[in-house]
Amino acid sequence: MSLPRRSVVRTSDGVALAVREHGDPADPTVVLVHGYPDTQELWSGVVAALEDDHHVVTYDVRGAGESTAPGGLGGYALTRLSDDLLAVIEATVPGDRAVHLVGHDWGAIQSWESAARGRVARRLSSFTAIAGPSLDLSAHQARAAGPRDGLRQLAKSWYILAFHLPVLAPLAWRSGVGRRWPQVFARTEGGPPPAGHPAPTITQDGVNGIGLYRRNMFERLLRPRYARVDVPLVQVGVTLRDAFIDPAIYDDLPGRMPELWVRRADATHWIPVLLPQLVAGWVRDAVRAREDGAAPPADAEVHRADGPVAVPASGAGAPA
Numbered sequence: 001m002s003l004p005r006r007s008v009v010r011t012s013d014g015v016a017l018a019v020r021e022h023g024d025p026a027d028p029t030v031v032l033v034h035g036y037p038d039t040q041e042l043w044s045g046v047v048a049a050l051e052d053d054h055h056v057v058t059y060d061v062r063g064a065g066e067s068t069a070p071g072g073l074g075g076y077a078l079t080r081l082s083d084d085l086l087a088v089i090e091a092t093v094p095g096d097r098a099v100h101l102v103g104h105d106w107g108a109i110q111s112w113e114s115a116a117r118g119r120v121a122r123r124l125s126s127f128t129a130i131a132g133p134s135l136d137l138s139a140h141q142a143r144a145a146g147p148r149d150g151l152r153q154l155a156k157s158w159y160i161l162a163f164h165l166p167v168l169a170p171l172a173w174r175s176g177v178g179r180r181w182p183q184v185f186a187r188t189e190g191g192p193p194p195a196g197h198p199a200p201t202i203t204q205d206g207v208n209g210i211g212l213y214r215r216n217m218f219e220r221l222l223r224p225r226y227a228r229v230d231v232p233l234v235q236v237g238v239t240l241r242d243a244f245i246d247p248a249i250y251d252d253l254p255g256r257m258p259e260l261w262v263r264r265a266d267a268t269h270w271i272p273v274l275l276p277q278l279v280a281g282w283v284r285d286a287v288r289a290r291e292d293g294a295a296p297p298a299d300a301e302v303h304r305a306d307g308p309v310a311v312p313a314s315g316a317g318a319p320a
Helices: 040-050 078-092 106-116 135-144 147-156 158-163 168-177 181-189 202-222 276-292
Strands: 005-010 016-022 029-033 055-059 099-104 124-130 233-239 259-265 301-304 307-309
Touching: 005 078, 016 040, 016 078, 029 040, 029 078, 029 106, 040 055, 040 276, 055 078, 078 106, 099 106, 099 276, 106 124, 106 135, 106 202, 124 276, 135 202, 168 202, 233 276, 259 276
Parallel strands: 029 055, 029 099, 099 124, 124 233, 233 259
Antiparallel strands: 005 016, 016 055, 259 301, 301 307
16 A cells, blocks of 8 residues: 555534545545544554545544544534545545545444535435444334344444443453453453554544544434435445344335345454455445446446346446
8 A cells, every 4th residue: 555645624513533535536526434442543554545546535534543533412413424435535535526435343334424414415426335224214213113123233232332431441451441442352352453554543543533532423323404415326235244234224215215235244343444345345335326326236236226137247327
């Protein structure tokens, strides 16, 4: 991977975001947003696979890595996170060029907010969400689903309740979770993390990022603000062996966006560090579809707003 071009983007509420760029800015721009408790280092393998023919932008989200943290819980609101993304896009991509947004875990959760906000969505040509559902759309699905589906996801989401404990959650990170993160990773992913993971800031990142859960989870699950997104192409990467997310949480997405691709992988939660070439391939497929009119990939389950679309095995045809 080449040396990045580094910059700092300052937000309207005074947070400094550490930004890195790779590749030629004249190529299609891909913006990668990491989740919790990661930093932009999560994407190193994906960046290496894309930078030769893409302009790749990564950044440490507020409260993580080399970025600074907001002064209070309100600074972690999804709207603030969406504003951060727009600030990074405006600082790295001139004019009104649209970008290809990719998020993992909380990077995907916060990016759904951007896909639903017109002022940000107009800068998005495609959105790939990996192992990170929309809180608002999940809330709509939960209201329509049976109790069994809700209990199954709840069993995987016990940690969300733990993160709302005012003293114990930060104390857990400071008293050992950060130091033991490789062991935590190994239990859920089936093996140790690759070299360079986690970041040295893991403990403070873990403490800061609790604000993501406390500020947003219950508010959006109880009072969702949107029921669809209008980015032209949304691609969802479903990790079938995910310890934290039930694949059924995505079942209600068809019809809630102009075009949806569902990609399923026999993988665990941290797929960007474990299978970066697979993730880069998903991103390339979305870029080619939007930039060149390429057909959906043969392994994608394709839905358009008027109903599901069968994709020929040959991949023939062009998307609408």
